[in-house]
Amino acid sequence: MKAATLEAQDLIQKDTRQAVEIYKEVTGDKTSTDEILEMLKQPGMMRFDPAPQGLMKTAEHMYKIGTLKTMPKAWTDTFLPIAADLPGN
Numbered sequence: 001m002k003a004a005t006l007e008a009q010d011l012i013q014k015d016t017r018q019a020v021e022i023y024k025e026v027t028g029d030k031t032s033t034d035e036i037l038e039m040l041k042q043p044g045m046m047r048f049d050p051a052p053q054g055l056m057k058t059a060e061h062m063y064k065i066g067t068l069k070t071m072p073k074a075w076t077d078t079f080l081p082i083a084a085d086l087p088g089n
Contacts (some may be wrong), residue, residue: 002050002082002083002086005047006050009048009049010048012046013046013048013049016037016040016046017033017037020033020036020037020040021033023036024036050083050086051083051086051088051089052075052079052083052086052088052089053088053089054089055075055079055088055089056072056074056079056089059071059072059075059078065076070074075088075089076088
């Protein structure tokens with residue numbers, strides 16, 4: 001799974017148009033390819049990282065407001081084990 005994620009990330013960076021076309025085929029999204037490509041030009045939109053980012057901050061907030069009944073000790077408690085060696089937070 002991790003290798004597939006990294007492969008997808010590489011495709012998104014090298015051939016964004018093809019990645020968008022695959023996305024549209026899989027999801028059935030009717031938005032034009034060019035419109036999606038324009039959206040992806042916005043700051044931060046092309047930053048993809050297979051490692052979870054900010055998960056513990058989100059979990060802390062959800063715990064404080066009562067959405068989570070138990071606060072996880074680490075981000076790895078809430079994520080797929082296959083990603084445990086990634087530098088998430």
